[in-house]
Amino acid sequence: MKLNTTKKIKYSKTKSSFRFQKFNILLLMACVLMISCNKDDTATTEMKPAIVETVTDISNVTVTLPEATGKELVTTNCIICHSLRYIEMQPDFPKKTWDKTVKKMVKTYGAPISDTMVVNQIVDYLVAVKGKK
Numbered sequence: 001m002k003l004n005t006t007k008k009i010k011y012s013k014t015k016s017s018f019r020f021q022k023f024n025i026l027l028l029m030a031c032v033l034m035i036s037c038n039k040d041d042t043a044t045t046e047m048k049p050a051i052v053e054t055v056t057d058i059s060n061v062t063v064t065l066p067e068a069t070g071k072e073l074v075t076t077n078c079i080i081c082h083s084l085r086y087i088e089m090q091p092d093f094p095k096k097t098w099d100k101t102v103k104k105m106v107k108t109y110g111a112p113i114s115d116t117m118v119v120n121q122i123v124d125y126l127v128a129v130k131g132k133k
């Protein structure tokens with residue numbers, strides 16, 4: 001009886017290792033297939049024209065904010081972190097939106113404008129040049 005069990009185990013071991021080998025061969029075939037498919041992909045990518053990049057020199061970007069009361073405050077306070085293009089490229093906003101934007105610059109991003117008078121003057125300027133009635 002005892003011998004019989006050992007034999008059984010041995011048999012099942014060889015069977016499973018054979019199965020494993022079969023699986024390995026399948027895996028290898030799948031890999032080869034994937035690699036060959038990949039090669040085809042690279043071939044088609046190489047056929048595509050190269051992407052042409054246009055590099056913009058930041059010093060060539062000119063911003064012309066309109067003249068109005070408070071422009072000086074905007075140009076000095078709002079250029080610390082980003083270009084004034086951020087203001088120029090915005091659409092016309094109602095006063096409420098500009099107020100929210102300027103307060104976001106102060107509260108969220110940390111623009112060092114502690115004087116509410118200055119904040120109001122900046123908002124007034126923004127409404128004057130990019131305001132929506």
Ligand code: HEC
Pocket residue numbers: 074077078079080081082086087090101102105109110111112122
């Ligand atoms: C402490 C740094 C800082 C200062 C000073 C600052 N900003 Fe900003 N501003 C930011 C950051 C950060 C963003 C977000 C950039 C992004 O989303 O790519 C931003 C974005 C903006 C935008 C784009 C729209 C938006 O709401 O994100 C506008 C308009 C703007 N700022 C206006 C101003 C004005 C007006 C002032 C002057 C009162 C100012 N900023 C000062 C940091 C600052």
